[in-house]
Amino acid sequence: MNATERECLELQLLEMEMLFSMFPNKEEIVLEDTSSVLRVQRYLEGICESLPPRLDFSLYLKTEASSIKLQMHVSLPHNYPKAEPQLFVRSSALDRQQQNILNKSLESYIMSLDRGELCITNAAQWLQDNISSYVQSAKPSEEAESCVDEITDTFHRMWIYSHHIYRQELRKKILDCAKRLNLTGFCLTGKPGVICIEGLKGQCEEFWRDIRYPNWKHISCKHTDSKQVTGNLDAVRLFNSFEELQFAAHGDYGLRNDYHMDLGQFFEYLKQRKSEHIFQILFGIEGKS
The missing domain is CATH 3.30.70.100 (Alpha-Beta Plaits)
Incomplete structure (x- = not known):
């Protein structure tokens, strides 16, 4: 394990601790592999020699103002935060086009941040602050609703x-x-x-x-x-x-x-x-x- 790899994995564990404190409820942050954090810890301690799997998890967010619910899937490469995380957002409040636009905007936001800095908490906050602008507030007309069925x-x-x-x-x-x-x-x-x-x-x-x-x-x-x-x-x-x-x-x-x-x-x-x-x-x- 080289120094850069160790530094990145240590920072990932630090960010996971912050996220668990910010989202204390089980349904708010869900690990795809419940043992993944422990396996990273054991790898850094030298107990396990094989490289641990990526940290993959989902954050379930809810905006206070509009009560919009979001799921942000997160996949952290081993060299994150030196490399960009892989993020993908879903919400029942968004249609497919809105979801694509939102994900592209989130990607642009992440790319604007300094590499080497932890950014998952920033991404969660950005989503909660900006999601309402990606949701159409006006109720579609009956004609528009019938057109949706034809898509x-x-x-x-x-x-x-x-x-x-x-x-x-x-x-x-x-x-x-x-x-x-x-x-x-x-x-x-x-x-x-x-x-x-x-x-x-x-x-x-x-x-x-x-x-x-x-x-x-x-x-x-x-x-x-x-x-x-x-x-x-x-x-x-x-x-x-x-x-x-x-x-x-x-x-x-x-x-x-x-x-x-x-x-x-x-x-x-x-x-x-x-x-x-x-x-x-x-x-x-x-x-x-």
């Missing part, structure tokens, strides 16, 4: 193939990114690796941009489906959530655990979801149970 979204599904998916950090990034963007589907770990995501097209494309980074070779999007949907997207989803899949493996080749997934089990999984045709698209061969 269509582009539903998108992507089938992604990788030579393998092993590393715990990468697997966590895939799960976290899918959850943040409200995508459903799965990630098949091992060799080969397969990812399916479905949801709004823009969010699928954001997921694809986020997980593709220079060091990940042999990854490609093999197939996509898109359709215009009016109303609830859940009606056209194949999956109810985003999950990680692991099937029985064949072989164990040394330290890398270079094992091959049982593709027969994977074919059955696709068949249950009426997607067996994807097997040949992914692997170039017909699937068999």
Whole structure:
């Protein structure tokens, strides 16, 4: 552990202490991994040698003036506050366009702050001070409300193939990114690796941009489906959530655990979801149970 890494993690723990004191109720701050803070502490104390997971949590905020409720999802890179935190805000008081504008404004605000300074408490305060300006105060007319019902979204599904998916950090990034963007589907770990995501097209494309980074070779999007949907997207989803899949493996080749997934089990999984045709698209061969 170098000095910069230690300094960043120590500052993150300091900020978590401040946040817990500012938001003392359990429902106000929720850790995705309840042991994550303790694991960072043990790592800094030298009790645990492996690098701890990121600190990922959600802050549930409420403005006093307008009683608007917000959820701010926070993901802290190991080198935060030297690097920017990943923040994403949701609220039932905002439509999709308002939410996008708010998140872009929050991003600009964070970028305006000095790097190296803790900023999650600042972000929470900024949201509480500014959220009302992003909510339309005027009640829409009946005509406008009827138009809302006619709005269509582009539903998108992507089938992604990788030579393998092993590393715990990468697997966590895939799960976290899918959850943040409200995508459903799965990630098949091992060799080969397969990812399916479905949801709004823009969010699928954001997921694809986020997980593709220079060091990940042999990854490609093999197939996509898109359709215009009016109303609830859940009606056209194949999956109810985003999950990680692991099937029985064949072989164990040394330290890398270079094992091959049982593709027969994977074919059955696709068949249950009426997607067996994807097997040949992914692997170039017909699937068999």
